[in-house]
Amino acid sequence: YADWIKACGERKVEIISEQQTGDFVGMYDRQQLSLLKETGAQCVTDPSPETYEQIQQVASSHRIALENGAVYMLQNKLYPSKKLALNENLTEYVGKEGRDDYMEFVFTQDEAGNWKVYNEKYNKWLGVTGQTEERVPATTKADAATYEVTSSATGFSVLSCTKPGNGGIPAIHLAAHGHVVPWTSSADASMWKICKVGISTDLDSVLTPAPTAQPVRIYDLQGRLVKKPVLGGVYIVNGRKKLVK
Structure with a gap:
């Protein structure tokens, strides 16, 4: 034994x-x-x-x-050469190769332990996931959605909208056509490797979590x-x- x-x-x-x-x-x-x-x-x-x-x-x-106020890049599991990025029109999210400031996202945590995600340079926030094949919008801070982030020991994370348009498909998902749409959390293209690349300098945009206790x-x-x-x-x-x- x-x-x-x-x-x-x-x-x-x-x-x-x-x-x-x-x-x-x-x-x-x-x-x-x-x-x-x-x-x-x-x-x-x-x-x-x-x-x-x-x-x-x-x-x-x-x-x-995840660190409140840190800057991250997100690499897709199914399409590992692609990272989450704003499109050049700043209206939605896509999968993109290489590295540029369209791919850098700040995570800010609220008192419930959920996250809002935004691009600091262009001041665009991750919006609410909607219906099937509906593209996830880039929006203003006022209309930003909150996301639950679930991570595995192998380094893959799923971002699920806490108030999705369709409760059956709450996760952000990189579709084959290159756009980010809602889908199930179990799909490989709904999983992302999240890597820290810096710290936000826009401290006013960082949401302060509850100060009384560390999250369990x-x-x-x-x-x-x-x-x-x-x-x-x-x-x-x-x-x-x-x-x-």
Whole structure:
């Protein structure tokens, strides 16, 4: 049994190091690799369910999170050469290759923990997702939509509108014709790698989150962010293992 736990611990560290460590939101912070390896070494030296679970706790506690007021670029999963961008008319969003300031977006968080997304240079905000094949508009701050961002340990995130025009297709999705439209959150083209590229200088546009407490982040034992934990389940809550009652 001890040898099995030891092998599982070594494999867990290997998977996190090779497949879940990187620069994208949701991934394990590469700057914490030494801590992860130290925790894995403890599991090898003293193999037990507790030392194995500590590996997952460390991994869950050091995932890269979105930062309020930071600037990001979003790379599509299905079309990896394409990034989310404003079109040149500043009316909607498209997938675009290369890199320019049409692709840089600031994320600002509200008190509920949801996000608004805007391009700082052109002052255009991500609008509400509508009906099938309806293009997601670039709009003003007053008409900006809020989005729930769900990220996986492999670095793919889904942006789902909190008040969509069609509740069945709330996610921003890069369609084959190159325009961004609403679709289901499970589709590959609805998933994005979000990478930080800077910090906003437009501080007046950054929404200030509630100052009373840090948001609670809940993960399952596989390191996946959980929005609605099930009663009786075991989760990692802000780095600690807890039973939801």
